[in-house]
Amino acid sequence: MVTTSSQTVVVSGYYGFRNIGDEAVLQSILAALEEESKAAGIRLEPVVLSIDPEWTTRTYSVKAVHRMKFGEVRNAIKNSSGLISGGGSLLQDATGIKSIPYYLGVIKLAQWMRKPTFIYAQGVGPVNRGIFRPFIASVFRRCEYVSVRDVESAALLKATGVPKNMIEVVPDPVMGLSLPGDTNSEAEASLSDSSASPASTGASVASGEAKNAAGANSASQRELPVVGVSVRYWNPQRAELMKLAEGLNAIMSRMPFHIRFLPFHYPGDEEASRFVMNMLNPINEYDSEVSIAPQSETPLEMLEEVSRCDLLIGMRLHSLIYAASQNVPLLGISYDPKIDHFLARLGSVPVGTSFDLDHRIVAAESERLLLDQEGWRTSHAAQLEALRREAQLPAKRIVEYLRK
Numbered sequence: 001m002v003t004t005s006s007q008t009v010v011v012s013g014y015y016g017f018r019n020i021g022d023e024a025v026l027q028s029i030l031a032a033l034e035e036e037s038k039a040a041g042i043r044l045e046p047v048v049l050s051i052d053p054e055w056t057t058r059t060y061s062v063k064a065v066h067r068m069k070f071g072e073v074r075n076a077i078k079n080s081s082g083l084i085s086g087g088g089s090l091l092q093d094a095t096g097i098k099s100i101p102y103y104l105g106v107i108k109l110a111q112w113m114r115k116p117t118f119i120y121a122q123g124v125g126p127v128n129r130g131i132f133r134p135f136i137a138s139v140f141r142r143c144e145y146v147s148v149r150d151v152e153s154a155a156l157l158k159a160t161g162v163p164k165n166m167i168e169v170v171p172d173p174v175m176g177l178s179l180p181g182d183t184n185s186e187a188e189a190s191l192s193d194s195s196a197s198p199a200s201t202g203a204s205v206a207s208g209e210a211k212n213a214a215g216a217n218s219a220s221q222r223e224l225p226v227v228g229v230s231v232r233y234w235n236p237q238r239a240e241l242m243k244l245a246e247g248l249n250a251i252m253s254r255m256p257f258h259i260r261f262l263p264f265h266y267p268g269d270e271e272a273s274r275f276v277m278n279m280l281n282p283i284n285e286y287d288s289e290v291s292i293a294p295q296s297e298t299p300l301e302m303l304e305e306v307s308r309c310d311l312l313i314g315m316r317l318h319s320l321i322y323a324a325s326q327n328v329p330l331l332g333i334s335y336d337p338k339i340d341h342f343l344a345r346l347g348s349v350p351v352g353t354s355f356d357l358d359h360r361i362v363a364a365e366s367e368r369l370l371l372d373q374e375g376w377r378t379s380h381a382a383q384l385e386a387l388r389r390e391a392q393l394p395a396k397r398i399v400e401y402l403r404k
Contacts, residue, residue: 006043007081007402009033012106014088016050016067020264021174021318023059024299025087028173029120030060032395040399047076049106059298074109081402083110086120086394087149087173089338091136093129100132104139111142116401119146120394121173123338124153127160137161144401147394150341168393171345174321176391179303224258224289225370228309228328230319231272232265234335240354241272244313244333245279247362255367256286262293262305264316270295311369313362315354317342324384329369329376333357346383 011029014022030046037044045063050056053064065072077083083106090103110117119140127133137160140146147168148154154167229248231241248259261277263269273292282288296302303322306312312323312330317338323330324346332343334350343349351365352358369376 006045008045008047008079009398009402010047010049010076010080010083010110012049012067012083012085012103013090015048016052016056016064018052018055018266020296020299020302021316022088024174024177024303024318024322025172026056027060027299028175028177028391029084029087029395030062032173032176032392033399036392036395036399040403042399042403044399044402047080049073049076073106077106077110077113077115080110080115082116082118082144082398083107084118084120084398086118086122086147089123089125091122091124091132092126093132094126094336097129100127100136104135107139107143111139116144117142118394118398118401119143119148120398121147121149121170121391122153123149123172123341125156126337127156133160141166145394145397147397150338150345152337152341168397170393171387171391172317172321172342173391173394174299174318175325175387177299177303177322177325179300179307179326224256225310226258226260226308227366227370228260228262228306228312228314228319228323229273229276230262230264230269230312230314230316231276231333232269232315232335233272233275234315235354238275240315240333240335240352240357241276242279243352243357243359244362245276246359247357247366248276249279249281250359250363251366252280252282252286252288254286254363255370256288257310257370258289258291260291260293260305260309262302262312262319263295264302264319266295269316310373311366313351313366315339324380325388327377327384329373331362331365331369345387346380 015026033044048056048062048064049067050064051067053066056064065076085103085107091100093100107117140162146166147170149172151169154169157167158164261273263273277290280290282290293305306322307326309328312319312328314320315333315335320330320332320342331351332339333352334340335354339350351362
């Protein structure tokens, strides 16, 4: 289709902090907007509000302005055709009281300038301070489009006073993210080809030299099935991390595999990963390995890491979403309701929580999924395909509005 017009749209979110989960949200939104705008025959030029505009521009090849410089934000919105707020967990007060006023303030600024505003697949809540709720409702009722990533967020918005018919429930945007040149079927075929059965792999490595590959740069050259692990600090006593280490040690005593730690947020996740690594004992009769991925510069680098896994055990929400997008079997450890909400969309539940994790269940479930990866993919195929397809809906709705 011939492109007939060009419009600028400002994108607001937790961008430029190099949190690989939030950067994946941005990458997914930009890709979806580009795809849908091309199909509609218009050209969208995104301007991202970022804490590090130079890095964001360099990474995504889009314009960016500093999210904390009011003049730059105001001018970007003034010269735009509208504002997109999302995705991620922007409107929540669990991590502090500044997030909700900031993101609502940006939306309200656009509304004062009479620009259309769109909420893109946000996870709303928890909102523990009642004072915030009427402000959320007031701002959201004036938006042209509102989408959230789970039914719990929709229920919270409805409770604040946002009409139910204004809210569309869609998957997290990252479900639509794919590796360059890969279709979903190609990615699944690649995973199937590269996934060796633990039983057959054990024979080829049982006589090898045991080693700890903590400084390895890649998990792609492997003889062992790869278990990706994404952890973060949450429980002050670190109980869940110690139990996870027990579970990993238990399964390493029964079968060989390569534990690949995947830090999504530096430096905290790397520190948490090394905390667990220091409790692992890969030197056993099966010669398992342990390594940690280097810091990813872009979401696609981490997506490629996850695509090589045969199983992913994750605390970070986007580690689980990455795995689902790449058809990788997954186990979630819940530290926040958003983990439970996402797993529920797959018809699943967490293997445990940050305050109640049984190492025996971790070991048993990990072994079960490693031995039946194709069974997991087959049983979840319809759900995964639906999530990938529905992840495009917010971009489609926004482009339709701007085209008119």
